[in-house]
Amino acid sequence: MFDKIETFSFPTRIVFGLGAVRQLPVCLDEIGVRRPLVVTDPGLRAAPPFGAIESALQDLGVRYDVFDGVHSNPIEEDVVQASRIYRTAGCDGVIGVGGGSAIDVAKATVVMARHEGALADFEAQAGGMERLIGPYDPIIAIPTTAGTGSEVGRSSVITSHKLKRKIIIFSPWLMPKRAILDPELTVSLPPLLTAATGMDAFTHCLESLTCPVYHPLCDAIAIHGLELVVRYLERATRDGRDIEARGNMLVAASMGAIAFQKDLGATHSLAHPLSTEFGLHHGLANALCLPAVMKFNLVAAAPHYARLARLYGDSKSDVSGNPEAAKSVEMVESMIDRLGIKRGLRNHGVPQDSLEALARSAFADSCHKTNVRPCTQEDLLRLYQESW
Numbered sequence: 001m002f003d004k005i006e007t008f009s010f011p012t013r014i015v016f017g018l019g020a021v022r023q024l025p026v027c028l029d030e031i032g033v034r035r036p037l038v039v040t041d042p043g044l045r046a047a048p049p050f051g052a053i054e055s056a057l058q059d060l061g062v063r064y065d066v067f068d069g070v071h072s073n074p075i076e077e078d079v080v081q082a083s084r085i086y087r088t089a090g091c092d093g094v095i096g097v098g099g100g101s102a103i104d105v106a107k108a109t110v111v112m113a114r115h116e117g118a119l120a121d122f123e124a125q126a127g128g129m130e131r132l133i134g135p136y137d138p139i140i141a142i143p144t145t146a147g148t149g150s151e152v153g154r155s156s157v158i159t160s161h162k163l164k165r166k167i168i169i170f171s172p173w174l175m176p177k178r179a180i181l182d183p184e185l186t187v188s189l190p191p192l193l194t195a196a197t198g199m200d201a202f203t204h205c206l207e208s209l210t211c212p213v214y215h216p217l218c219d220a221i222a223i224h225g226l227e228l229v230v231r232y233l234e235r236a237t238r239d240g241r242d243i244e245a246r247g248n249m250l251v252a253a254s255m256g257a258i259a260f261q262k263d264l265g266a267t268h269s270l271a272h273p274l275s276t277e278f279g280l281h282h283g284l285a286n287a288l289c290l291p292a293v294m295k296f297n298l299v300a301a302a303p304h305y306a307r308l309a310r311l312y313g314d315s316k317s318d319v320s321g322n323p324e325a326a327k328s329v330e331m332v333e334s335m336i337d338r339l340g341i342k343r344g345l346r347n348h349g350v351p352q353d354s355l356e357a358l359a360r361s362a363f364a365d366s367c368h369k370t371n372v373r374p375c376t377q378e379d380l381l382r383l384y385q386e387s388w
Contacts, residue, residue: 010217010258012152012179016251018243020182021052021142024095025060027178031138033093035063037086039106040097041070049144049185053097065089067109073166073275073282074101075159076119083112093138096176099197100148100157100282103141107156107174110136120162124155124170125366134173141176144185146236146249147197147283149204149257151179159276165361166272181254183247191237193281195339198233198249200283202226203290204256206308207265210301210372218259223307225255230311230335237339263370266362267293270383273361278350287341288348292386293371294329300373305329345388355384 015023028036038057044050045068057064067082086094086109096106111122111132122128141151150156155170189197205225208218228248235245270293271285280288298305305325312331336343346352359381362368368375375383 012175013177014152014179014181014254016181016247018182018184020180021185022056024053024056024140024142024180025062027140027180028062028093031093031140031177033138033140035065035089035091036093036095036140037082037089037091037109038064038066038095038097039070039082039109040066040068040102041072042068044098044102044144048188050097052185053095053142064095065091070098070102070105072101073159073279074105074157076161078105079108079112079119079158082109086113091137093140095140095142096150097142097144099143099145100150103143103148103150104156104158106139106141107150108158108169110139111169111174113137118160118162119158119169120160120167122169123160123163123167125168128169129171132169132171132173134171136173139174139176140178140180142180142182142185143250143253145189145193145197146186146246146253147200149201149253149255151176151181151257152254153257157272165364166276168366179254181250183243183250186246186250187240187243189240191240192340194237194240195233195341196281196283196287197253198229198236198283199287199290199336199339199341201249201253201256202229202233203267203286204260204264205229205252206290207267208256208259208262210297210304211262211265211370212372213262213370215262218262221255222259225252225259226308227311228252228255234335234338264367265293265371266296266368266375266380266383269362269365269368270380270387272365272367273358274345274350276361277354277358278348280348280350284341284348287336288343288345289383289387291329291333291336291343292383294332295386296375296379296383297371297373298326298329301325345384350388352388355381355388358384
């Protein structure tokens with residue numbers, strides 16, 4: 001034990017609280033950005049949260065440009081267009097505003113603003129991290145959803161034209177210099193999107209906790225992140241103006257992303273192709289696949305699942321790995337139902353005859369390699385079938 005050297009780091013500076021977005025000009029000044037590109041999606045561009053961000057910039061006369069073409073599941077062309085604007089306008093930093101899609105595109109933009117070629121050249125699985133020679137221009141992330149935690153993460157997930165699948169670009173250089181968490185920016189998020197993004201945060205925390213990598217700091221963060229989601233996600237879904245719930249869900253989302261420095265698991269490998277092939281929201285895809293994966297992992301993850309059951313109020317559970325851990329699966333399924341998420345891939349436009357092809361894509365995804373229980377392509381197919 002302890003014969004492998006590990007490194008732990010949590011460097012992102014987070015600005016949190018009601019009205020935190022008004023600190024944006026201060027953050028830009030602190031990191032030396034004079035001409036930012038704001039990256040967002042078309043729906044958010046027309047919504048009140050974006051107006052609050054523009055007001056903060058305009059009040060102090062900050063010059064900025066905007067790219068608002070981010071897709072709900074971002075594609076390489078989003079990055080190409082954003083980086084073209086970035087270079088043409090002479091920008092020296094980027095502000096990602098929105099969900100994980102916008103923030104991921106913002107991260108990839110500072111990379112492609114400097115490099116030529118295809119985004120696939122920088123895929124982490126293919127050794128792309130070694131080609132990312134920083135530092136890159138600074139990134140500020142302002143989430144308007146509470147799910148991906150991309151605001152404190154080192155990765156960007158984009159669908160590659162060349163490979164026709166999602167790729168992960170990963171480097172410490174992509175970690176935002178500032179993350180601004182303002183609960184007021186999330187109050188207009190619709191209930192089902194609140195539920196789906198919240199289940200993304202939940203899945204990040206749970207899969208990172210069970211991931212068989214030694215990182216006790218991440219384990220502690222994942223456990224408290226799970227506690228916050230269990231306590232506050234249903235409240236935020238029922239009442240979007242519940243600031244206490246909204247704020248705690250923002251924190252939980254960031255905690256989930258910090259925790260998955262350890263890595264993730266099979267749920268994410270199943271979810272990624274569902275987004276690429278059928279446009280499912282990533283958090284929704286996680287929610288639909290998580291119960292089957294939990295059942296598959298039950299023996300290997302029993303001590304962790306027993307602890308999760310305790311967070312739901314099952315005082316009989318302990319951390320010894322006893323059968324009480326199985327109750328956690330029922331509790332997660334019940335929570336998903338209460339959130340209004342209709343379970344079953346069949347109910348979300350995924351045809352049964354697509355499952356074998358999806359399983360091949362899921363097996364090509366790297367996340368399952370750190371699942372607490374090793375899984376084959378056949379296992380992933382069975383998990384899709386159970387989730388269908």
